[in-house]
Amino acid sequence: xxxxxxxxxxxxxxxxxxxxxxxxxxxxxxxxxxxxxxxxxxxxxxxxxxxxxxxxxxxxxxxxxxxxxxxxxxxxxxxxxxxxxxxxxxxxxxxxxxxxxxxxxxxxxxxxxxxxxxxxxxxxxxxxxx
Numbered sequence: 001x002x003x004x005x006x007x008x009x010x011x012x013x014x015x016x017x018x019x020x021x022x023x024x025x026x027x028x029x030x031x032x033x034x035x036x037x038x039x040x041x042x043x044x045x046x047x048x049x050x051x052x053x054x055x056x057x058x059x060x061x062x063x064x065x066x067x068x069x070x071x072x073x074x075x076x077x078x079x080x081x082x083x084x085x086x087x088x089x090x091x092x093x094x095x096x097x098x099x100x101x102x103x104x105x106x107x108x109x110x111x112x113x114x115x116x117x118x119x120x121x122x123x124x125x126x127x128x129x130x
Contacts, residue, residue: 015027015035016066017067017068018066018067018068018071018088018092019071020070020071025088025092025093029088029089032062032063032066033045035062036059036062039058040055041055041058041062043055044056044059044081045059045081045082045085056081059081060081063085075087075088
């Protein structure tokens with residue numbers, strides 16, 4: 001896959017840009033990882049890789065293309081792909097904890113709604129085993 005092919009076909013990769021408001025990082029990072037792997041550039045964002053400079057540049061262009069304009073400006077001076085990747089992860093990775101915590105809370109309360117009381121909820125597993 002040539003460099004110019006990637007540039008000419010960037011618009012075909014339909015996923016939202018990483019916005020500055022921190023509400024789409026988890027889906028964005030998954031999309032980026034999948035697309036980089038599909039373009040045989042998945043190793044470029046891993047520590048201690050032996051990837052050619054040209055491939056790192058392709059991945060950097062791809063990631064920059066899918067950043068919100070304000071983020072592009074903020075991270076403009078970062079030249080290294082791994083540095084950019086780590087900075088984005090440090091900035092947004094806390095979302096995993098927040099979203100998982102909210103999901104656990106919602107799941108627990110959803111499950112409790114099936115019972116009239118907490119004691120009925122707590123005794124339900126014992127009824128299953130007996």
